[in-house]
Amino acid sequence: MTASSAWQHPFGRVDDVAATFDAHDYVADRPLCLTTKLAFDLGKPILLEGEAGVGKTEVAKVLASALDTPLIRLQCYEGLDASAALYEWNYARQILAIRLAEADEARRSEIDSAIFGPEFLFERPLLKAIRHPGPRPAVLLIDEIDRADEEFEAFLLEILSDYQITVPELGTFSAVHKPCVILTSNRTRELNDALKRRCLYLWIDYPAPDKERDIITKRVPGIDRSLAEAVTRVMQGLRAVDFYKRPGVAEALDWARALLGLEIGRIVPETVLETAGVVLKYRDDISRLGKLDLDALLQGKAIEL
Amino acid sequence: MTSPAEPLVAQTLAICHAARAAGLPVTQARAIDVFRALAMIDWHDAEDYRLALRTNLVASREDEILFDRVFAIHFGHSEFEHDGGAILARSELLRGNLEAGGRSNEGHRDMLTEADTFGAQEVQRRANLAARWDADAPPLEQIIRELARRLATRPSRRNAPARHGARVDLRRSMRRSVRHGLDLVELARSARKTRKTRIVMLCDVSGSMDAFNPFLLQLMFGLQQALKSSRTLVFSTQVSEITQYLRRRSVVETLGEIGDKVRHWSGGTDVGAALRELNRTVLREGSARATVLIIISDGYDNGTPERIAAELEAAKRRIRTLVWINPMFGATTFVVRAAGMKAALPYVDHFLPAFNARALHDLVKGLAAVG
Numbered sequence: 001m002t003a004s005s006a007w008q009h010p011f012g013r014v015d016d017v018a019a020t021f022d023a024h025d026y027v028a029d030r031p032l033c034l035t036t037k038l039a040f041d042l043g044k045p046i047l048l049e050g051e052a053g054v055g056k057t058e059v060a061k062v063l064a065s066a067l068d069t070p071l072i073r074l075q076c077y078e079g080l081d082a083s084a085a086l087y088e089w090n091y092a093r094q095i096l097a098i099r100l101a102e103a104d105e106a107r108r109s110e111i112d113s114a115i116f117g118p119e120f121l122f123e124r125p126l127l128k129a130i131r132h133p134g135p136r137p138a139v140l141l142i143d144e145i146d147r148a149d150e151e152f153e154a155f156l157l158e159i160l161s162d163y164q165i166t167v168p169e170l171g172t173f174s175a176v177h178k179p180c181v182i183l184t185s186n187r188t189r190e191l192n193d194a195l196k197r198r199c200l201y202l203w204i205d206y207p208a209p210d211k212e213r214d215i216i217t218k219r220v221p222g223i224d225r226s227l228a229e230a231v232t233r234v235m236q237g238l239r240a241v242d243f244y245k246r247p248g249v250a251e252a253l254d255w256a257r258a259l260l261g262l263e264i265g266r267i268v269p270e271t272v273l274e275t276a277g278v279v280l281k282y283r284d285d286i287s288r289l290g291k292l293d294l295d296a297l298l299q300g301k302a303i304e305l
Numbered sequence: 306m307t308s309p310a311e312p313l314v315a316q317t318l319a320i321c322h323a324a325r326a327a328g329l330p331v332t333q334a335r336a337i338d339v340f341r342a343l344a345m346i347d348w349h350d351a352e353d354y355r356l357a358l359r360t361n362l363v364a365s366r367e368d369e370i371l372f373d374r375v376f377a378i379h380f381g382h383s384e385f386e387h388d389g390g391a392i393l394a395r396s397e398l399l400r401g402n403l404e405a406g407g408r409s410n411e412g413h414r415d416m417l418t419e420a421d422t423f424g425a426q427e428v429q430r431r432a433n434l435a436a437r438w439d440a441d442a443p444p445l446e447q448i449i450r451e452l453a454r455r456l457a458t459r460p461s462r463r464n465a466p467a468r469h470g471a472r473v474d475l476r477r478s479m480r481r482s483v484r485h486g487l488d489l490v491e492l493a494r495s496a497r498k499t500r501k502t503r504i505v506m507l508c509d510v511s512g513s514m515d516a517f518n519p520f521l522l523q524l525m526f527g528l529q530q531a532l533k534s535s536r537t538l539v540f541s542t543q544v545s546e547i548t549q550y551l552r553r554r555s556v557v558e559t560l561g562e563i564g565d566k567v568r569h570w571s572g573g574t575d576v577g578a579a580l581r582e583l584n585r586t587v588l589r590e591g592s593a594r595a596t597v598l599i600i601i602s603d604g605y606d607n608g609t610p611e612r613i614a615a616e617l618e619a620a621k622r623r624i625r626t627l628v629w630i631n632p633m634f635g636a637t638t639f640v641v642r643a644a645g646m647k648a649a650l651p652y653v654d655h656f657l658p659a660f661n662a663r664a665l666h667d668l669v670k671g672l673a674a675v676g
Contacts, residue, residue: 014346014353034346034353035360041345042338049366078591091480098483115483147590150534187366188590189536190549196364197332203366244585244619284619 007136007177009040010067024062025218027211032059035202045160045181047196050204053248055215056184060141063180069136072179074125076148082155086165088122116169129179130165137177145195146185153192160198207249209236215249220256230267231256233300235279241292241303243285251279269294313348314340317358320379324362327375328565331362448666463498470496503595504528504535505587505624509602510567511541511574517632521601526551526559536587539563540579541572542607546587574605576645577612580620588623596624603633604646613645617652629653 011017014030017037021028028036036059039046048056064071074085094115101111123131125140132138145153159165163175183199185191207215209232216228235252247255255278264271272294276286296303317339325331342357355376363369464472477493506528508521525537529551536548550562564570588596598620606613621627629649650656 030352031356031360034356038342038345038357038360042341044338089480091483094483095479186590188586190365190546193330193364193549197330197335200360201363201365201368202360203369242581244581245589284615 007134011037011040013037020066021062024066026055026058026062027207027215027218028059029211031202032204035200036063039200040180042200043178045183045199047183047185047191047199047201048204049185049187049201051206051246051248052186053250054204054206055249056204057141057143060139060182060184063182064139067136067139067180069138070132071139071141072125072129072132073141073143075143076145076152078147078149080148080152084124085126085152085155086124087127087167088124089116090120090122094120118170121167121170126159127165127167127173129181130159130163130173130175132175132177132179134177137175138179140179140181142181142183144186145183145191146188150192153195157192157194157198160195206239206246209233212236212249212252216252216256219253220260223256223260224265227259227265227267228256230298231259234267234272234297237297237300237303238279238289241288243280243288244282245280245285247279254278267298269298272297313343317343320358320376321362323375323379324372327371329362329368329372329375330364335361464495465498467494467496470494472496502597503591504532504597504599505583506535506537506599506601507544507579507583508537508539509541509574509576509600510539510570511605512571513574513603513605514632515571520632522560524601538579538583538587539567539570540575540582541569542575542578543569543572544579544582545569573607574602574645575608576600576602576604576606576649577608577616580613580616584616584619584623588620593623594625597626597628598624599628599630600649601630601632603631604643604649606643606645608645610644610648614648614652617649621652626654627652628655628657630657 011020014033014037017033018028018030021033035046038044046059048059050056060073061071097115097120098111101114121127129138129140142156145156160181163178164172166172206212212235213225213228213232216231217223217225220228231252235247235255239246255275258275258278259267259271262275273290276289280286280289293303318336321331321336321339339358339361342361343354346353346357348354348357355373358376359369359372363372464470464474466474466477472495474493474495477495478491481493482488482490506525508525510518510521514521525539525547529535529537529548533552536546537551538544538546538548545567547563547567550559550566553559553562583598588598617627631646633643
């Protein structure tokens, strides 16, 4: 087993994390920066919870690009199992190898050990992250863990505490460099306590108005300040409405880009209605939008049905 | 890197203790991580100090809020005050006796008198469950197991490996043969998979349902134990998920924990809001065709019937079957009077009586068609 001591992470102080996020156009607040730093210091996974579209996945992308290391992503879904998450043997290639060996008298004796070699292994995300050769650790994103079955969570526990995977035919792979693990959850269900205990926890909320404006200005090049502010105002107003799916930051960015693309400099009620599909994704929500006082919304006043 | 000074250690330990006392999952391992974390940050910065402790000690958003409160109290900001809600909720929860409950109305009374009119065996099964909470009634458990079996077994189109399956799985047979140099030594077989049904149970625990609490609890507990993947939520004016507590084996422990966590027990009723919350969270994910929603409520509601109808319409798009169990239904003189119930009826696939063991038996028979 090799320890990950060779590599020293570049985040000596919390401000270094902040600077890194900033350099990658991600507006991160203090809790996120501090948690990220501690995750590297303590070698623990981060569990990010929050509504869809508040930028949880983006954290992993930024870290991967900041560390110049691959982002290995495991998208969770119902029924996700070990063969899709860990590894699978490449049966077609094994059969091919056997056929070839049969034709070649000399190689026949060694075929048994050869077909269970690493080159016949399909690496799935978890094994890939463990086997990543470095020089820097990979960023492993386990996305939307709440979609996976609970059995899968239990299975993850083992990997997240020891950072090693056993393939019966080959032996145990231990992480050369402990990957930086980020788990995200939309919180459609509560996760297992044991899994949570192994992680640093952070809830990411919808951003405050100033932060959201900064995000829009950073992420949508060419947008002017007044439009960014108007978009922020509408978004903040809409989030106070009891929609099925409140628009997240992702929708705010989409909308800002849409407005920029349509060359709309000033938002009027008709604009909101015409482009509603960018922001709201349920028919009920859109018809609800039509009943709102859009003038008040645009002025940033509190709106009531 | 600075090593933490003595007063800091004492203070941090005190906060850890306070957090544990407040109900946060502060284990020894987590406390150790807190100290490891402190060595890594500038703990002179009060904000960083708080955040470093928080990220290590909490496991949910509610925990975060609770921790911030504990932290503030520790440093003498006393604007936060503990409410006595837990004790209240617990006593309400355990007050599961119909006579002592004192909230009976005509529907309940019907139910009590009706039990006398059946034969010996019938009487045993029609026993008013409200009065027999802790009786370890085996018939009910059997019925629940049967219910779970009927709800959760549906043959899938897909096949899964099975030792004595009806089909020969050629692909897997091929793979197996690799070991033997491509000689087919044994055939792999497969059978149809059982498709998982996800059951979401939404239980009304408002004041008007108090009389049925023992029955409800037994049903929730039994169903959750039998079908591990199902989810149970209770609502009155708010919604709380109690799935994780129902997984515990001890009923007493579970009741205590639910009493601690669900503070709106015996409150008013807002079916519409509860459904909305459900639509937005639990029902949003996962396959609509695999989901059966069971609502247990008497339909007496403080909200508007239109809202219930609108939310049910939305919910129907996210589920396969809607089962409404009404404890008031089944008494001979019962008519649907609750406006909320009337609004809901057009969306309900199975409207079932279940206020006692016999009624539950009927319910299970009715559910044969749900699969």
